[in-house]
Structures are given as structure tokens and as C-alpha cells.
Amino acid sequence: MGEISVSDNKQWMTDRVSDSSWIQEFDSDPSEKEKCYINVAYPYPSGAMHIGHGRTYIVPDCIARFWRMRGRQVLYPMAFHVTGSPVIGISKRIARGDEKTVALYRDLYKVPPDIIDSFSDPLAIVEYFSDEYQRVMQRMGLSIDWRRRFTTIIPQYSKFIEWQYHHLYNQGRVVKGAHPVKYCPHCENPVGDHDLLEGDKADIIRFIFVNFEADDFQIPCATLRPETIYGVTNLWINPGVMYVRALVDGKFQLLSREAADKLSMQKHEVSITGELNGAALVGSMVSHPLCGSVRILPADFVDPDMGSGIVMSVPAHAPYDYIALLDLQKSGKYTDIFPIPLIEVQGYGEVPAMEAVNRAGVDHQLDPKMDQVTQEVYAAEFSRGKLLPICGEHAGKPVRVAREDLAEVMEREYGSIWFFDFDTHPVVCRCGSRAYVYILDDQWFLTYSDPEWKREVHHEIEKITFVPPEVRTEFDRTVDWLKDWACTRRVGLGTRLPWDQNWLIEPLSDSTVYMAYYTIAHQIGDIPAESLTPEVFDYIFLGRGDPQGLDRATLDTLRSEFLYWYPYDFRFSAKDLISNHLTFQLFHHRALFPDELQPKGMVVFGMGLLDGAKMSSSKGNVFLLDDAAEEFGEDTVRMFLVGSAEPWQDFDWRSDLVSSTRKQIDRFIGYIHESKKATGTNRIDAWLASRLQRRIVVATESLEYFQTRQALQEAFFGIESDLKWYRRRLPANMPGGSILQDLADVWVRLLAPIIPFTCDKLFGELGHGGPVSYAEWPEPNPGLIDPEIELAEELITRTVEDIESIQKIIPFTPSKVMLILAPSWKLEVFRRVATAEDRRMVTKELMKDEAMRKRGKEAANAIQQATKLIHGLPPGLVADICSLSFDEEVIFSEAASFLEEEFSVTIEIISAEESTHAKAGMALPFKPAIIVK
């Protein structure tokens, strides 16, 4: 009767969610109230939401609900990021019937078949899942203002992005440059690491070609160490490889076919004119102005797929070259070639490569230690090496300087070009084709490398509130580390660059200031995009100019709405976005908005695990939020997600723990229902009331600091455990006083941000009108905090624990417990010891007292005992014992019947002075001597 079970509650939730007033309950407009604007990184709706996403949106929801109850005007908006190319790939795969993709959408995301068919249109995917996201978010009770929903490809938003880039361009923050990218010639598109089948860890390395002159052509050798040209003794060519002659940028060159292919991808004119076997060149002479004539020697280790396929040999400093030369010379050939040292490095003799090889005991090229030896020599020379006199004008320079200088000389004087390649092979596109390094030469960049811009962002970071505070250093490091960012793409969905329509603005670059767009999103949806000129946005966001084509009243409304909400108070996101999105948005805000509108705070989330394993849609290791809500209930899912770990910690979804969360909610409902029957008063009511005030204080502070777990610990488990003790202390068969009704009233509000559905229903049952979402957050009543009664109760609990621990080890069933209370002079000792500046001097001090001295050894013992006791007590408790008044005799007399019942014994309370028991001397303040019989 009147009890709601979980299943009833579920019906309630369903009703509540389909009730449209619930949906509009959180539409939020400027008001006289203080505002609180929080927002989250919006989702890319290419698939269904899982519990990891769930937490990302539920945590801010709890915070939003908390501040709303505290009287703030809260804005929590949501939109969908639709820019980019992933859905294009997905729709192509679905269109061609790729089984893995279709299975993912059909089986895991449970998309109906006819809808999957429509997914050959990429827009259909994002539209479907945007609606799905909204549906599930509403189901979960997220307190979002849905009027402000948009996607990033609507014309109005594009106009907003145009405004943003218009400014960035004028500020010189968007510049054109060449940029090497991983590229798939088959897809005719740059490929990101996630697009790769193999080689996703491969780095792009920049080599320089050193051109050696042969009879009627050049032989380029790729190197990272152009300074070693002074020590070249020969070239290596693979005699078993067919090389090509090619016209490269108008010059005849000989190189491997692979190298020719690669060069053609790197903005070089390459036409192949013939072939030549490597063996045919062995023994011939080539020359370079900086090293003179050298011979071409055969080497099987030369890989045509590395560099140009021909290698310049510096045996004095390159262990591979040294060993290869040695091998040849063992058979008596080329014994006239000697290593030519050009670098001196501390810790090595004249020929570092030889030394390192000998030291490592390497005697042939295939030794696995070779890579390590090479690394060692390179590192030593790079960090400590200096060029020798043989290097002419570069003599004496550190290697790291000479390297750059010589590269420049090569480029300028000797026609060298840069050559890009991967550090590891192979690199294969998802389509199965080999990927190459490709030079995009008209790519647009955001100049994040600009030192002045970085400096300004660092300055903002100093002022921002970070949760948790440790992430601040990570932001600073990211700012330092950022280079220019290629901000445009050829393919995908998005906004075109206003001044260069061939390019689209890339997804991470069109999502940096949309928090400002939210503030007006619901009001500009009806304005034709053509009217939304940069001047209009200047007026709205910067309060500048006199735009035509839109009436002033509208403009002023938009302007004031923006100014009401901005700057935002907190942005929430998972920690993996620190190194790009979260930092980018600081850069953009800094570039576009004045000081007073800069971001104020950021909350960074941990990651989600599912039964201890990382969640991953592609591996099928996900649990959909919708399914979770179905199986466990919305509030259970919410409570688990915000309560199992603090937001910034990783959380692990484990079904067994989730089930017990559900029981906890049921228990809570039970307590609230029981409270309705409570009437009258009891002695311990004041204690419960006092504790409750403290719970309110801690729960409130916790939520202010985004500690959802801590808040739940206090607001649920803390109150529950108080309640358990309270009921234990109630006289037998008493139902509990009307204090329980007050507690219920507070409790329901405290948990409302976390489990809103349950609390909303209970709130109504408790006789309140209106949704709990807008109920007042409980204020602690200082008048109800009663330290003395809490102290008295503390004495009881400690004594109960002591009796229990004695009872546990005695081998008989007790029938009587004697409590021997310490005499009042011991309390005096306790207090004086506790408050003494120097505890070692206490004995002396106390013994000055005539009354003490009369007690002699007894007093000295008491001082020692008290010192030990104080040492083992929490400092706060010691302070209370010193400052508050309490009468142990009264406290125990009042608790006697409780103790008798609790232990099924008779209780005798006696003061130490009256007792002759041997233990009577053990009695101390707050620690009576206990005798169990």
C-alpha cells in the first residue's frame, strides 16, 4: 500500500519522460538570477551512445541540477557535431555492403533495416543518431535546453564559422603552407592514423637529398645527416636492384623506382626515361663538391624502398657503413678506402663507428645489436659532437647546428631537395593500398606555433579553474608543444573557407567557440543565413558596428542574451581532448573575445571501462546507455555513473555493482516511505538532526567542487548510516520521531540532482508541489548543530565498540557489564595534557598543583595514560573533549537501558572512587574501565 517498487517507479519514469512539460522544464532564459553556464563537448553522432558517453553528459547534469536548486539560472545546452568525414566512410561501406559495418549498425546499434538502407546517405546517419542521442538523453533525465539544439552544418552555424575565420584570417592566424601528410593514392585523400590498416604509428621523417654527379646524371642519396658529406668515402648501391633513370624537376637522376614514385607524390616533376641495373654502376666514380670523387660499391643491405635506394657511406660515423666496408675489405677488395672522421665526440676516439662496433662485439652486418649501436653513435654525436677542421668553414660547430647549416647549403648551392618518408614500413590504407607521404602545398594552417599567441593562452590558463587541478600542467605542456594546425580539408561535411572555397574547415577547427553560439542558437534558427553577415556577429559578440539588414531590436536581444550567459562557467570533457580540442578552444577564445569573456573553468573526465576492459565500439565491447537504462533503470544508471568514482577518475562499469546500486535506491525509497508514519520525539532526535546538518554541509561542498562521488557518499551512505544508528538507539518498538519527516524532506532534495526521477516522485508524495528540480537546496541550520549531544553519542559508540571487542574474545556469555567512570580530576589531567604546549613538561607543571601532588604516583600514571589516549584519538575529538562540557554519569545512565538491550546484560555504572576493582584505576575520561562478567 503506497509502497513503490522499482517496477512502479519505472512506469513513473516512463510517464515522466513522455510528459512534454518535463522536456521543456529546463528551457533557460536570461533572468535576474545569477547565471551558471555549463557545457560539454558535443557528440559526433555516428553511432549509438554507450555508458561512457552517458557519464560524460550525466555528471554535468548533476552539477546543473545542483546549481539550479541553489537558485542559479542554469544553462545546459546540447548540439551535434556533424562536421568531418567519418560518416562519409561509414556510408560508403554500408552502401557497398561491408559486412562488418552493417553488422555493427544492425546488431550492436540495433538500427532498423529500412533505416540502415538510408545510410548510403551520410546525412541520414547523423540525423538518425542525433535524434537517438536526444531521445536517450531525455530518457536519462538530462536537464538540457533543447531549443538550442543545432548541428554544425546548418547554414546559420556556417555563417558563424565564417565570422570566426574572417577574424582569424584578418589577424594573420590562418596562413597557407606546405605540409607532408599520409596519403592514399587510391582514395585520393590524406589518411589519418585511424584510417590505416598498418603503420598507424609511422612517423614522417624529412631527409635531404645529397646529389652526387655521375657522367650524365645525378645520383641522389637521402640522409638525415648532411654534415657527414665531409666524411663520405663511397656510395652503396644494391647490385640486384633495377634502378630507373628519371627526369626529376628537369634534372636527370638515377634512383630506385620506389623513390621516383614517392617523389612524384611530393610536388616534384618526375618522368622515368629508362632503367639501369645496380650492378652496372658498381665501381664507377661519382663526385660532390664537398667530398670530391668517390666510388660506388655494391651492398645487398641497401633497400630500394628506403631513401633514393642509393646510400652515401660514412664509415667513420655510421656503424652500418663501417661494417659493410669491412666485409668487402675482408675479401681483399677496396682496401684503399679508409674511414674519414669529421666529428669529434667526447668518449670516443677518432673513428666512433669502429669503436662502438668493437665495443659491442659486433662483427657482421646482420647482428641484431647493429640498430642499438647505430643509435648510440648518432645520439652521442648529435648531443656532444663537434665538426673537425676537415669541414672547412663549418669546423668547430656542434653537430646539431652544422646539420641545419649544411642542409641549407645543400639546398641553396647544390640543388638538393627534401625527401619525405615514413620511419617504419609498410603503411597501408584501410582500402588496402599502400600509403605515401604526400605534400599538400596549398594547405591552410592555424598558427598555433605563434609565440605571442601561446603566451596569451598560457596567461589565460593561469586564471582558469581546473578540475582536477593537476591537469593545468598538461594544458601548459600542450600549448608549448602545439605546432601549426592544418585546419582545412578537401572532403567531408562542413563549412567552406570563406576566401578559398576549395577548402572545408576541419572538424577540430570549427568547434572551438560554439559555446558562444549556444547562447543565441534558439533565436537565430529562423533568421535567413544570408542576413548573418560577419557584421551581425560582430554586433552580437563584440558589441561593435552598425549592421544593416537585421532590425536593431533583434540584434540587441541576441547581444544581451550572449552577454548574460558569457563567459561560460565550466566546460566538461574527457581527458583525451586536452591535447587538442580543449586547448584549441582556449586559443580561439583568446583570439576572438575580450578579456572578460574568456573561459572560466574546465572539468576533465576520466575514461570508462566495461568489466575492467576498455570500451570500444569497433571491438563490440560496449554497453549502450539505452540498454543500461532498460535493464537497470535510469536513476540506477545515473547514480552508478556519478557515484562509482569521481568524475576525473576512470570508472569501471560492473553489472554486479550496478545491481546493488539499484537496491540502494529501493532502500532509500523505503526509508522515505517509512518516515511518513513517524511522529513524536525521542532523546536521540537532536543527535540525528545535528548529524544531518553536517551531511548537508559536506554534500553541498562536494558538489561545489564537482565531487559527485563524495557527495553521494555523504548524501546517501552517510545519512543511511546515521539513520541506522538512530534506529538502533530508539527504544524498543518505537517507530522513530517526526524528525524523520524533516530528514526525508532534506534527503530527497539532496539526492535530487543524482536520481531525479525517484526524488521527483517522492517529493510529490511528501506533499510538495512542483518538480524537485526547482526545489530549494537544503540549507544547513546551524541552530540544530549540537556538538555536545554528538560528543555524548560518540562516547556511547566508542564504549559499545569496546564492549563488543571484549565480548568477542571472552569464552563465556556475559550477564553483566560494569562501567567504571573516571574521576573528574582525571578529566582535568586530560585537558591539561591535551592543551599543553610542550607535553614533555606536563608532568612537572601539573605536579606544581597541590591537589595533584597529593595523589602522587596515581597522578603521574594518569598523566601517562592520558597522553597515550590523546595520542590515539582524532584531534577534533580531543578538542571537543577539552572545550565541551559533558557528564559521563548522566550520559551512561541515560544509555543504560539501550546498552542492556544491546548486549542482553545488566549494566552497572559506578564511579572509580567508589570501586575497589583492580581495573578501576584504568578508567579515563572518554574511556571508562569495562568489566564484563
Added chain:
RNA sequence: GCGAGUGUUACCGAGAGGCCAAAGGUGAUCGACUCAAGAUCGAUUCCCGUAGGGGUUCGCAGGUUCGACUCCUGCCACUCGCACCA
């Protein structure tokens, strides 16, 4: 490899110089209720102990201190990021 972080008792997770054998939750065991199961409630859950005590623990190895889970050094393991990708 580089950058940022983390490592606590069966598990998850508090604790940040003496309050600590270390909160809370989960699981497990025992007991109460019940015809029974479930739910709920109570107790126990590092080792020893016929008295509220003692012993060994907080990734590993050292160090500072009267005293370290807490501070310092080194090592090991794990997580996140490392770029054009949401």
C-alpha cells in the same frame, strides 16, 4: 621514445607525517526473518589473543624522521595524449 597522471587490504575506492589494520561500497561467511528461495536486517571478513591488546601490511628498493600509506631518490607496472582525427 616524449609529455601528463596513477599504483591501498578478495574487488572498487577513501586516506596525504602520529587519529590507520586503514572510511564507504561490493563480494564472501555466519545469524535473524521465511515452508523455501529472494529481498531485508544484524555480525564477521590480514594474523594471533579468555579483556578493549599485540604482530605483519598500503607496487619494489633505499633514504629523511622519535615516528612514513603519507615526504625524498631510484626502479617496475598501468592509464591517457603524441596531430590533421572525432
